[in-house]
Amino acid sequence: MAERGAILPREFYARDALDVARDVLGQHVRHGDVILRITEVEAYRGPSDTAAHARFGSTPRTRTLFGPIGHAYVYLCYGIHWMLNLVARGDGSAVLIRAAEPVSGLASIRERRGGKDGPILLTGPGKIASALGVERRHDGACLYDPDSPITVVRGVRPKEILAGPRVGIDYADPQHVVAPWRLAIGGTAWSSQPKSMSPLTEAVRKQRRRR
DNA sequence: AACACGATGGACT
């Protein structure tokens, strides 16, 4: 078993987006002096996922999404917020980081987030990229290269994983809205945990996998 | 070339 702080290998990303999403919970993402423990994510499973950018196929925006696995897919949302995704499987699949807990670099995080404090610093995908200082120039960055500006490293595995419905994707097919595309660590204030989220069971995972 | 709208967040009622 790899020790804490070791960079996750390329192979980590060579799987179904739902499995990558589940296993990246508790891992750490680093940019400069800021390190965050990932507490909430959302899986986007390739072109067949009606909530995913990949539904349009490969376009100028999504070329990194269809590029090599284990790289960052960064894009601008609502003209304001940058989103950080991890490219998975190699078919346009990805995992969006939606919330995190500070591990180090709190001073930098607070500075970038307007001097705020507590979970409000990092609960929300736009806040993650903001706190890390990630934007357009990081699109395509390799996450397993030690010399890369952004890396994902071994963290602390969560005790409980919750699954819940997606938000902000009214245009998607209802089957792509319900659990378990959105996953969170249970029992922490550093993630959104609405009542609609419940423990991720093997039965639910298998049911989703067939779609 | 014009258009509609989005994988959001913050301010406000």
Add this chain to the structure above:
DNA sequence: GTCCATCGTGTTA
């Protein structure tokens, strides 16, 4: 709960 900033993208023409 409501409003809306702000701009790249995909769609249509």
